[in-house]
Amino acid sequence: MFKISSVPLEPGALNGALLDARAGACVTFEGWVRNENEGRAVRALDYEAFAELAEREGNRIIAEAREKFQILAVAGVHRTGALQIGDLAVWVGVVAAHRGAAFDACRYVIDEAKARVPIWKKEHYADGTSEWINCATRGEHASSAGGPGSPNSPHRTGMRPGSP
Amino acid sequence: MPSVTVQYFAILREQRGLVSEQLSTSAATPLALYRELRARHNFTLPADRVRAAIDGEFVKSDAPLREGANVVFIPPVAGG
Numbered sequence: 001m002f003k004i005s006s007v008p009l010e011p012g013a014l015n016g017a018l019l020d021a022r023a024g025a026c027v028t029f030e031g032w033v034r035n036e037n038e039g040r041a042v043r044a045l046d047y048e049a050f051a052e053l054a055e056r057e058g059n060r061i062i063a064e065a066r067e068k069f070q071i072l073a074v075a076g077v078h079r080t081g082a083l084q085i086g087d088l089a090v091w092v093g094v095v096a097a098h099r100g101a102a103f104d105a106c107r108y109v110i111d112e113a114k115a116r117v118p119i120w121k122k123e124h125y126a127d128g129t130s131e132w133i134n135c136a137t138r139g140e141h142a143s144s145a146g147g148p149g150s151p152n153s154p155h156r157t158g159m160r161p162g163s164p
Numbered sequence: 165m166p167s168v169t170v171q172y173f174a175i176l177r178e179q180r181g182l183v184s185e186q187l188s189t190s191a192a193t194p195l196a197l198y199r200e201l202r203a204r205h206n207f208t209l210p211a212d213r214v215r216a217a218i219d220g221e222f223v224k225s226d227a228p229l230r231e232g233a234n235v236v237f238i239p240p241v242a243g244g
Contacts, residue, residue: 031244047243048174050236052220054243078243090244110244118217119243120174132175134240137208 002058002076002113004051009077009088018073018095025099027106031090033083037133041126047080047089050118054078061112069105071096076109078119165190166231170201175239176214179207194218195225198237209239 011030018026033045062074076092083089092109096102121133165188172180180201191197194216201207215238216223222238229235 048177049243050171050173050217050238053217053222053236053238056220057222114241114244116241117243118173118238118241120239121242122174132178132239133242135175135209135213135242137210137213 002055002062002117003078004049004054004058004080004119005077006080009079009091011088011091014075014077014091015093018075018093020072020095022097023072023095024097025102026093026095027099027102028091028093029106029110030088031110033085033087033089035085037123040123042085042123043126044085044124045083045089046122046124047078047083048120048122049078049080051080054117054119057117058113061109061116064112065094065105065109068108069094069096069101070098071101071105074105074109076113078113078117080119166229166233168197168229168231168233168235170197171234171236173236173239175209176207176237180205189229191229193226193229194223194235194237197229197235198225201237213240214238 015028035042058076062076065071065074072095074094078090092106094102094106122130123133124130167186167188169184169186171184172182177183189197189200191200195211198211198214202211216225217236217238218227218233
C-alpha cells in the first residue's frame with residue numbers, strides 16, 4: 001500500500017504493519033529533510049501531491065516490486081505539507097525471507113517513487129528565497145511554448161505526443 | 165467548444181493563482197490546452213516538461229480532450 005499523508009509519519013507503527021512470521025529481513029528507508037541542497041542552506045520544505053494519482057502510481061510501483069523481487073510485504077508513505085529540517089518526508093518498508101530481495105525492493109520502490117509519483121517539493125532557503133525543485137527554466141517565456149525544453153529536462157516528464 | 169476543469173498543482177498553481185478552474189476551449193488535446201494556457205498565463209514550464217492526467221490517470225499528451233474532462237498538468241516531480 002502506498003499512501004500520501006498530511007500528518008507526521010510514525011515509523012514504529014508503519015514497521016509493525018509489515019510483521020510476518022516468514023520474514024527473515026526487514027529493510028526500511030527513511031527520507032529526511034536535509035539542511036542543504038546543491039550548496040544552498042535549506043530552512044524548510046513544502047511538499048504538495050496530486051494525492052489521487054500519487055497513490056495510484058505508488059501502488060503500481062509496489063505491485064512491480066512484488067513481481068520483480070521475492071518479498072513478503074512492502075509499503076510506502078510520503079508526507080505532504082510544511083516540513084522542518086530533520087522531519088521524516090518519506091518512508092518505505094519491505095520484508096522478505098532474505099535480505100537481498102528486501103534491499104533490492106526497497107531501493108526500487110524509493111527510486112521509482114522519486115521519478116514517477118506526482119509529488120512536488122518547494123525548498124525555502126536561509127536567504128529568504130524559495131524554489132520548486134526540478135522546475136527551473138532559465139528564462140523561458142510563453143513565446144517559446146511547445147518549443148524545445150531545457151537540455152536538462154528528464155525525458156520521462158516531457159509532454160510530447162505519444163508519451164504516456 | 166468543450167468545457168473542461170483544470171486543476172493546478174505546485175508551480176502551476178502558484179503561477180495561475182488558482183487551485184482549479186472551469187473553462188471552454190477549442191483545444192483538442194492536453195498538449196494544445198497546455199500551450200493555450202501557457203501563452204495566456206505565462207507559465208514558465210515548456211510543454212515538453214509537463215505531463216498530463218485526465219480524470220485521475222496519466223494520458224498521452226495527444227489524447228482526446230472530451231467535454232467534462234478533469235485535466236491536471238503535472239510539472240516535473242520531486243518526491244523523496
